[in-house]
Amino acid sequence: MNLISTFNKSIGNFFSSRPKFRYYLPQILTALGIVFIFAYFAYNAQVNMENRGIDFGLRFLGEEASFDIQFSLIEYSGASSYAKAYLVGLLNTILVACIGIFFATILGVIIGISRLSSNYLIAKVAEWYIEIFRNIPLLLQLFFWYFAALRALPLPKEAINFFDVAYLSVKGLYVPKFIWTNFSVFLYSIIAVIVAVVFIFKYAKKQQEQTGKQIPVFSISTSLIVLFPLLTFLIGGVSLTFEYPELKQLSQTIFNYIGGVAIIPELMALAAALSLYTATFIAECVRAGITGVGKGQKEAAASIGLTPGQILRLVVMPQALRIIIPPTTNQYLNLTKNSSLAAAIAYPDIVLVFAGTAMMQTGRAIEIVSITMLTYLSLSIVISIFMNWYNKKIAIKEK
Amino acid sequence: MIKNINFLRKPSREKFNLFFSIGIFLFSLGLIDVTLNSLFDVNITSFFPRVLNYFTPLIFGFLGLHYLRIEFSGNKMLDKLNTNINSNWFNSILTLLIIFVLIQNIPPLLNWLIIDANFVGTTKEDCTDSGACWIFIKIWFPRLMYGLYPNTELWRINTSFIMLITLVVALFYIPIKLKKYLIIFLIFVFPFIMFNLISGGNFGLEWIETTAWGGLSLTFIISIFALILCFPIGMFLALGRRSSAPVTRYSSIGFIEFWRGVPLITVLFMASVMFPMFLPDGVYMDKLFRVIIAITLFEAAYMAEVIRGGLQALPRGQYDAAKSLGMGYWRLHMLVILPQALKLVIPGIANTFLALVKDTPLILVVGLLELVGMIDMAKTNPDWLGFATEGYVFAGILFWIICYSMSRYSQRLEKKYKTDR
Structure with a gap:
């Protein structure tokens, strides 16, 4: 007993009398531990792969994928390479993430503002919306939309008709396809308008700061946005026709829509589940942001004669946004990561196409799972860099 | 008299009775119209043109509410409503x-x-009414709760959960001196008892493969084990991230940001297909263990960030005071910093746990079937086709009750600890 305590004490003395040693030893041990684990795993992986006769490398990406993908934004066929299949999956992931972020933001802002409404019914409905959708696992919601709600839609023959333009059926939503001629002219005109509007905004701000005159920026820019692209139709030779989806009889009993753009039910279910779920979190961020702006700010704004709309736009929102954006960024990241649930309902995103089908076929677990993880990591980094830039832009500039 | 009233003018207090009765009449007309229309398919305003007909309840209700908007009417109920x-x-x-x-x-x-x-x-044939077929849930209930666990052995799962609940409830009532020991028992001893009881293999209990585990009990098993395991890891990662030693700090940052940057699904894929490649030849690790470890590491990264928030919120004075008493790094953190920091972030920990519970259904992508996975299996059973909605609604209600009560509890804790400081 005595011996042990002496031993302990001597160790204590040894460490406390050598601060540098105490600083470096744990670090060296950590580094060694990490290196050891990685080396051990790498060694085992090499042995395992040798036993199974596969070599490590990315050469398989150039091989023919020989499987079909149901939904693709770029041209893809079974003869394309695995790299192309990866690209298709990645684009599908980005597509659903963008759709989800768009709708989740709109819905989240509406719900978040409604939650603070003076109307008791609206505030309660918003609150219950949040409580219900936030507390049910996303996967379950996704399954509900896909297997229960969308499967209950009518067959193509009795599809729900939106003004003879779009048709919603169990096979998906069919919307008209835009067929452009001289699309590039139209695109340039839009870019030109955006540049012009930015200049007008800057000029108007400068005018107001220097002379106090207000230029009706909003009406000017709206009319520009409408008029300028319209002009390209008249002068620039741009024209637009629609290809409407039409009901065709494929066989005795099978009907389906041909033509137009088909939005597959998997995409609809995924977008619906992601945006309804994430909207609850965004709503809470928005609410926290608006309540975070002091009451005095609103009262001060009202006392200098601003209208309620102006108070919200000029006083409350600029301050609230600073509180809202950082947590909302997190929600966007979560939505992007959650879009990987697509694999559960067979929406061809990167997980299903690459980590699912491609992995089954090639058996290259290490390469494919690593590539998939790296892809998500880089998507996360891109979103957070963008949002950090935006956050910095609207942050308080202290002079 | 009625001529003098401009009907589009603001309703005034002097003509209270008149405005009030017109308002109530129009408002209830709108309500009755909608009710009859939607419930009994009767349209009392069908003599209007069709386009207008669609909006009649809205117009009636709008006018009714307009006339009811009497300022300072003196009627308390009406004022409150307005x-x-x-x-x-x-x-x-x-x-x-x-x-x-x-x-x-x-x-x-x-x-x-x-x-x-x-x-x-x-059976399915007993579902004759047009509503939901809850018989489906009733017949599949044991499977939804316990997975493919053999029926004769169900008492083992039940006993372990009853024990767990009793112990947790006891935690609130026993004297504070014994609390410490009970917590240590709950964290370090009880999981092994629970695991032994459910998996069996000794004490005369039959061994039951982890592939037979499933249903809601698996959700709880995974959540409980992952929570207990991820807590210490998260704590060390949080301390590591705030450490002044660069190797420790950067490896912690790298670990945390890696797990936070990837979706759980890829982590599960990693555990199920990639991790076996990293093990030496001939060593086999059960899939459920691999998944629990993966979820643990995943949640530990989130837990670390929550705990770091608490560490950052503590004023510097606490560190300085503890150091001036001659405390070393570990004594300072274990006795002074962490107890306060953890108390601050109890709601955050609860939220992480909530996220963990909501994430567990995902394990179905690697072939483990908890509640949602079991429903997925049940609905494809040839005898019970076409009851997906019932299954998802049932699972939704169950999960909602669990998650809602947890979030309410965490909100209560938040309020409780907010006033403390």
């Missing part, structure tokens, strides 16, 4: 829309859920 749901024309339209949507949707929903639903019977 300030809460009828303060201006925009609010009145929103109010009407919400009421109409509720009238149209709640009765059919109740019909489907309860009134027209089928409760009695044992």
